[in-house]
Amino acid sequence: MSSATPKKRLKPKISSPPPPPSASRRSPIALEPPRHLFPSKQELLRLVVVLAIASSVAVACNFLANFLRPQTKPFCDSDLDALDAFADDCEPCPSHGECHKGKLDCARGYRKLGRSCVEDGDINETARKLSEWVENHLCESNAQLLCYGMGTAWVPAEEIWNDLDGHPLMKNFGWDTAIFIYTKQKAIEATGKIMQNRTEVSGMKELKCPDSVAEHFKPYTCRIRLWIFKHVLLVVPVSLLLVASAMLIWKVRCRWHLSTRVEELYHQVCDILEDNALTSKNSNGETEPWVVAARLRDHLLLPKERKDRVLWKKVEELVQEDSRIDRYPKLVKGESKVVWEWQVEGSLSSSRSMKKGEQGKLKSSHGRHLNFDQPSPESRRDLQASLQ
Structure with missing residues (x-):
């Protein structure tokens, strides 16, 4: 018996489907890409140029930013070599x-x-003001010494240091602080560059304002007094000359005023005596023709002029020289009085008109008006009654 050999089973072949009839009909040109899918040469060149410009701007901005804002490095320690x-x-x-x-x-x-x-600007400004205050203090002290010999010129620096503690400007920095001490040191150092300084045997430093600078701090009274002492040989003769000139001018003015007032009183006396004489003549002896000289004086002179004996004496001299007036003693109410009387004889109208014209000129020149220059008849009678 023959052994049976197994037979292999054959797999069926799978046949691909036939292509569609439309695909077999397409031409080969239809399978190529379109023409506008890729950029042309000109567009590609433009794109390269734009990219180059953008890159250059970016590089420049980065360089400028690094230049303006450099990266800061830490500081090296002060104790390094x-x-x-x-x-x-x-x-x-x-x-x-x-x-x-x-x-x-x-x-x-x-x-x-x-x-x-x-x-620091605030510290410098404060130190400058403090330095000026110290300079003024030192210069005023030296000026007092130069003018009146009081005070001292050299001031210890320690005293100035203590005086600065109470200055109002130092309150802005607080008390006993490092800035407070530094500001005072800076002020005293600035003052020492301008003022004179010296060191005593004990080692204490002293400051002084120069005499040339202290001259500007002297009071005006001191400057005038020192100038007079310096130019005494010139001031004394000039002062004497001025005083003598003032006295001469005053005397001339007083004499002129005296002479003017004497003439004015003399003309008033003549008018009163003449009016009294005419009134007595017309009244047929009812009124006395004479006038008491003392009463006439008290009537014409002002109260302050009665103390001036020279004024009325000059008037009496003019009356005595006038031949138209008689002066003689007379017993009035039991007392001996000197009376004045006008001589009626002569051309009285012409002399009276001349005197009136002269008195008008005097009144216009001196601006003075007397009530008895042109007395009314009633006032004349009252005046005659009071003078007799």
Whole structure:
């Protein structure tokens, strides 16, 4: 018997489907990409130019930003050696500054500005005002010594230091602070550059205002007095000359006023005597023709003029020289009086008109008006009754 050999089962072949009839009909040109899928040469060139410009702008902006805002380095410590301070990994500590662990602290009297230390303006201004106050104090003290010999010129610096403690400007910095002490030191140092200074044997420093500067602080009375003492050989003769001139002018003026007033009184006396004589003549003896000289004097003179004996004496001299007036003693009410009487004989009308014209000129020149220049008949009668 023959052994049966197993037969392998054949797998059926799977046939691919036939292509569609439309695909077999397409032409080979339809399988190529479209023409506008890739850029042309001109567009590609433009793209390259735009990218180049954008890259240049970006590089320039980055460089400018790094230049304007450089990366700050820490400060080198102040206690480093001079060679180590110029290392590339740190920046040297600026002047008037103290650096520690890369940080900057400014010294007293300085403040931080950026990465440097500058002087503090408030402290400098306060120190300047304090220095001016000390200068004025020293110069006034020296000026008092030069003028009146009182006070002292040399002032100890320690005394000035203590005086600054009570100055109102120092209250802005507080008491017993580092800025307070630094401001006083700066003020005294500035003063020492202008004022004279010396050191005593004990080591104490003293300051003094120069005499040339103290001259401007002297009072005006002191300046005038010192100038007179300096030019005494010139001042004394000029002063005497001025006094003599003033006295001469005063005497001339007094004499002129006296002579003018004497003439004015003399004309008034003549008018009164003449009117009294005419009135007595017309009244047929009812009125006395004479007038008491003392009563006439008291009537014409002002109260302050009665003390001047020279004034009425001059009037009496003119009356005595006048031939138209008689002067003689007469017993009036039991007392002997000197009376004056006008001589009626002669051309009285012409003389009277002349005197009236002269009195008018005197009144216009001196601006004075007397009530008895042109008396009325009633006032004449009253005057005659009072004078007799």
